[in-house]
Amino acid sequence: MGQDRRTDVLVIGAGPAGSMTAKWAAKHGAKVLMIEKRQEIGSPVRCGEGMSKEWLGEVGIKPGKWINVEVEGARIFSPSEKVFEINEKHAGNEVGYVVERDGFDKQLAIDAANAGAEVVLKTAAVGILKENGKVVGARVKQFGETFEVRAPITIGADGFESQVGRWAGIPTNLALKDMDTCLQYRMTNVDCDIRYCDFFLGKVAPGGYVWVFPKDEGLANVGIGVQVSQIKTMAEARNYLDAWIAKHPGYAKGKKIDMVGGGVSISPPLKQTVADGMMLVGDAARMIDPLTGGGIANGCIAGKICGEVAARAVEANDASAAFLQAYEKGWRVRLEEKLYRNWLAKEKLCTIQDATFDKIVDALQGVKLDKLSVHNILKAVHEKYPEVTKEFEAFL
Amino acid sequence: MPSKKSLHIESSGQLCIYCGACVGICPLNCIYLDETRITFDEKICTRCEICVKACPVGAIEIG
Numbered sequence: 001m002g003q004d005r006r007t008d009v010l011v012i013g014a015g016p017a018g019s020m021t022a023k024w025a026a027k028h029g030a031k032v033l034m035i036e037k038r039q040e041i042g043s044p045v046r047c048g049e050g051m052s053k054e055w056l057g058e059v060g061i062k063p064g065k066w067i068n069v070e071v072e073g074a075r076i077f078s079p080s081e082k083v084f085e086i087n088e089k090h091a092g093n094e095v096g097y098v099v100e101r102d103g104f105d106k107q108l109a110i111d112a113a114n115a116g117a118e119v120v121l122k123t124a125a126v127g128i129l130k131e132n133g134k135v136v137g138a139r140v141k142q143f144g145e146t147f148e149v150r151a152p153i154t155i156g157a158d159g160f161e162s163q164v165g166r167w168a169g170i171p172t173n174l175a176l177k178d179m180d181t182c183l184q185y186r187m188t189n190v191d192c193d194i195r196y197c198d199f200f201l202g203k204v205a206p207g208g209y210v211w212v213f214p215k216d217e218g219l220a221n222v223g224i225g226v227q228v229s230q231i232k233t234m235a236e237a238r239n240y241l242d243a244w245i246a247k248h249p250g251y252a253k254g255k256k257i258d259m260v261g262g263g264v265s266i267s268p269p270l271k272q273t274v275a276d277g278m279m280l281v282g283d284a285a286r287m288i289d290p291l292t293g294g295g296i297a298n299g300c301i302a303g304k305i306c307g308e309v310a311a312r313a314v315e316a317n318d319a320s321a322a323f324l325q326a327y328e329k330g331w332r333v334r335l336e337e338k339l340y341r342n343w344l345a346k347e348k349l350c351t352i353q354d355a356t357f358d359k360i361v362d363a364l365q366g367v368k369l370d371k372l373s374v375h376n377i378l379k380a381v382h383e384k385y386p387e388v389t390k391e392f393e394a395f396l
Numbered sequence: 397m398p399s400k401k402s403l404h405i406e407s408s409g410q411l412c413i414y415c416g417a418c419v420g421i422c423p424l425n426c427i428y429l430d431e432t433r434i435t436f437d438e439k440i441c442t443r444c445e446i447c448v449k450a451c452p453v454g455a456i457e458i459g
């Protein structure tokens with residue numbers, strides 16, 4: 001690179017959402033340039049590395065070497081550590097893998113490159129180009145030099161930090177209650193159970209949870225998310241996590257070998273993700289599931305739709321927001337209802353007391369659910385503690 | 397004009413883990429992260445302290 005240039009589709013950010021978009025746009029014939037500000041795709045990892053697997057086929061991802069562990073299920077621990085187990089039988093393929101996230105991200109970038117996209121590292125977007133109110137590319141910086149990349153379609157896939165949307169005037173700002181601040185240690189010599197991803201709810205992590213995702217026997221990602229609006233002092237997320245570890249002998253004896261952090265949006269879906277000449281995808285479009293904090297799947301699912309629409313727009317020579325509505329509609333049909341429901345459920349969860357959590361998990365002991373959903377869980381709780389579900393009537 | 401409080405991001409790596417949490421939440425979009433370099437725009441920043449809360453490790457201090 002090094003000088004001004006043109007492409008059909010400029011993808012900013014080579015995370016899962018960007019790579020998926022680049023791959024599907026290239027596959028459908030568009031000339032694609034994907035830029036990534038880091039020098040290595042996927043690294044450093046900012047992720048718990050847990051994901052479901054039922055969606056992989058839909059977006060054309062084949063299981064690969066990036067899978068560390070295939071778990072049988074998830075366990076939800078109430079504040080008094082009563083356990084509710086969600087296994088494959090009633091969660092279907094919702095439970096899944098613990099992955100090597102950097103390997104996963106690299107594989108997706110390889111898939112994009114093999115589909116014909118050009119991938120350029122150590123290259124950051126520093127602003128967008130606008131003409132007559134339309135986005136027509138970006139200003140990018142590489143090795144200290146700044147130049148322009150012009151493209152009829154620009155994709156903001158720049159993750160949680162998400163500048164592209166804001167530069168274009170799309171409101172993506174988050175309220176304090178719409179973000180969890182996260183910290184995670186990779187720990188060895190811990191008593192994790194390799195069959196389960198574990199979630200600990202309640203005061204241990206206000207507005208979020210503590211997770212233990214096993215990477216191998218004795219090796220796990222132990223992390224926490226706390227709602228920013230519930231943070232009172234500096235470094236509180238770390239203090240909560242350290243306190244949780246100290247209280248659990250099976251983890252207190254462990255050794256930390258890695259530490260990562262980051263922000264996770266737990267907001268309702270954005271009202272707008274397209275503008276003339278541009279689309280937002282993945283964390284940049286606040287597509288993380290507000291209940292689980294998982295964003296890999298949604299970013300990939302929306303990325304495929306985004307790439308396909310980008311290629312069609314190039315072919316039709318029409319990058320107007322009106323044309324790009326096909327993406328706005330497409331991802332909403334696929335994801336929005338669940339995002340919205342899970343946001344409502346999360347809002348409620350943030351308000352309930354530890355004693356209520358205990359009751360909910362207690363009510364679920366021995367209950368067989370055919371399918372895991374907020375609705376089914378509440379129905380089961382309703383039978384034992386109708387007073388608990390009173391507040392949740394909207395979901396029943 | 398009353399002088400603003402000072403904001404300090406411990407960015408040498410002793411505390412900051414370059415996670416980007418502060419970048420994503422800053423309402424004025426004035427924190428910049430480039431691999432292991434983090435800076436903020438002194439003039440735009442209103443010292444709202446939101447980033448202080450969002451930082452998981454306490455690397456940002458306002459005094």
Ligand SMILES: Cc1cc2nc3c(=O)[nH]c(=O)nc-3n(C[C@H](O)[C@H](O)[C@H](O)COP(=O)(O)OP(=O)(O)OC[C@H]3O[C@@H](n4cnc5c(N)ncnc54)[C@H](O)[C@@H]3O)c2cc1C
Pocket residue numbers: 012013014015016017018035036037038042046047048049050051123124125126157158159160161162163182183184223260261262263264281282283284288293294295296297299
């Ligand atoms: C601590 C933590 C734990 C998590 N755990 C899980 C989990 O277990 N399961 C799960 O599903 N999700 C998890 N998530 C969420 C998940 O990591 C994200 O949803 C996912 O990474 C989103 O993918 P993306 O492609 O949208 O963004 P990202 O993966 O963030 O990719 C964005 C890319 O854009 C690049 N970029 C940014 N700005 C620019 C620029 N100006 N120019 C060029 N490139 C740029 C970045 O360097 C980055 O590579 C977690 C998040 C955190 C913070």
Ligand code: SF4
Pocket residue numbers: 403421422423424425426427436440441442443444445446447448
């Ligand atoms: S104090 Fe407020 S305005 Fe200043 S950098 Fe932090 S979040 Fe941004």
Ligand code: SF4
Pocket residue numbers: 261405406411412413414415416417418419429434450451452453454455456
């Ligand atoms: S939130 Fe804290 S640790 Fe993360 S990049 Fe900002 S200052 Fe550094």
